[in-house]
Amino acid sequence: MSKGSFKNTELIEASLKKRYAKEKRFQWYGRLAVMLGFVFLFILLFDIVSKGTPAFTQKYLLVPVHFDAEVIDVSSSSTAQELRAGDYAGLAKKSMRELFPEVSGRKEKRQLYRLLSLGAEYQLQDMVMAEPSLLGESREVWLLAHSQAASYLKGQVTRDVPEEERRVKDLHMDWLDSLQQDDRTETRFNWMFFTEGDSREPELAGIRAALHGSFFTLIVTFLLAFPIGVFAAVYLEEFAPRNRITDLIEININNLAAVPSIVFGLLGLAVFINFFELPRSAPLVGGIVLSLMTLPTIIITSRAAIQAVSPSIREAAMGVGASKLQTVFHHVLPVAMPGILTGSIIGMAQALGESAPLLMIGMVAFIMDVPGGVTDPSTVLPVQVFLWADSPERGFTEKTSAAIMVLMGFLIVMNAFAIYLRKRFELK
Known part of the structure; x- marks a missing residue:
């Protein structure tokens, strides 16, 4: 070499x-x-x-309650309406004073009453309404603790933090320690988080109204976006002539997919609410806005799925005498359906997590009642997260994270469902 x-x-x-x-x-x-x-x-x-x-658990305090008719300001002959209007808040306060007879002074008593949630009076009200014979009797009742008291019982607040920097004062901690020593505290699963609407009190707040609002909004979104998006994709891919007009339409569809979601909210506010005067803060308007936002995604993914169908399927169908319409709906669409459904569900999952466009159309309102239809005032889960995240109370911090966990769970389920449908249709 x-x-x-x-x-x-x-x-x-x-x-x-x-x-x-x-x-x-x-x-x-x-x-x-x-x-x-x-x-x-x-x-x-x-x-x-x-x-x-921690938001999935609640703390209860065992309180001896004497259902004194004079304190409640009712009698054994009172009607159901009179029983409902009784002073159950006064009964809860009297029970707490009897549980801690050493507490004196107006200021200390007010601090003592803060151990119980405002929902405690409704618990007592429900008990009397369900069983009026309780009047005059005494019972040990598990009453819902206030969120601040619960934060100490859950270990989220400790004495290491200076008293002036925490809402749970040393007096509260002493009383709660006493209750714990007497086995008068209990932890239960927080069913109210799923069965109640929003509330000003963290321990009473739930996501039921937001879940119903999200459901109605997604139903409207799917009913509008899916058929329009699929038919638009079929027309553009199979029937539309290739000219400047269709090229312009395709460019605009691709551009719409990149438009910030808040722009669609402004469109919904200007057109559907101000011009068409549709009800504000309703799932109907929210669904229309989200369907406009989701349409480009569904059209693009549907066209990609249709393009992926082998030309031999079209040629075979046309060869045996099928018309263009029969070829598309009997042969092309069934083969492309896995990709179409996957793209549609992913688009719906994207719509489920949107909050900016819904804030613009007023779905940021404080909603306690569960909506019964698409025209009732409501909110959705992402907006509920936004509202709770803006609240200063510590109890809403854990509620915010818990609502995010629920929202992420729904997104995971929807994406898993898309994968399942794709696999099932591919097997067929």
């Missing part, structure tokens, strides 16, 4: 080593990026779950 060819071989080997080294470094950069992504995702999920898990 000549000296020149030896040098060339060395140069080639050195070049190969550099290329292989670059390739290995690139692979490690990719692995590092994936690992960092998982680390940040784990930190985010851990933060949400750790903050939201």
Whole structure:
């Protein structure tokens, strides 16, 4: 081997080593990026779950209650309406004074009453309404604790923090410690989080109204966006002529998919509420706005699914005498349906997590009642998260994280359902 060819071989080997080294470094950069992504995702999920898990439990205090008719301001002959209007808040306060007879002074008594939730009086009211014979009797009743008292019982607030920096004062902690020593505290699953609407009190707030609002909004969104999006995709892909007009339509559809969601909210406010005078803060308007936002996604994914159908299927159908319409609806669409459904469900999942356009049409209102239809005032789960996140009370912090956990659960279910449908249709 000549000296020149030896040098060339060395140069080639050195070049190969550099290329292989670059390739290995690139692979490690990719692995590092994936690992960092998982680390940040784990930190985010851990933060949400750790903050939201306490919201799924409630604290109760065992209080001896004497159902004194004079305190409630009713009698055994009172009507149901009179029983409902009784002074059950006074009964709850009297029971707490009897539980801690050493507490004196107006200021200390007011602090004592804050151990119980405002929902305690409604618990007592429900008991008397269901069983009027309770009047004059005494019973041990588990009453709902206030969110601040519950935060101490859950270990979220400790004495290590200076008293002036926390809402749970030393007096509250002393009383709660006494109740714990006497086995007068209990932890229960927070069913109210799923069965009640919003409330000013954290321990009484729930997501039922937001869940119903989200359901009605998504129903309207699906009924409008899915058929219009699929038929638009079919027409553009199979029937529309190739000219400047269709090219312009395709460009605009792609551009609409990148428009910020709040712009659709402004459109809904200007057109559907101000011009057409549709009801404000209603799932009907929210569904229309979200359907406009979701349409480009459904059209684009549906067209991609239709394009992926093998030309041989079209040619075989046309070869046996099928018309263009029969070819599309009997052969092309069934084959493309897995991709169409996957894209549609992903678009619906995107709509479920949107809050900006719904804020613009007034779905940020404080809603306690569960909506019964698409025209009733309501809110949705992402907006409920926004409202709770803006509240200063500590109890709403855990409610915010818990609502995010529920929302993420729905998104995971919807994406899993999309994967299931795709696999099932592919098998067919």
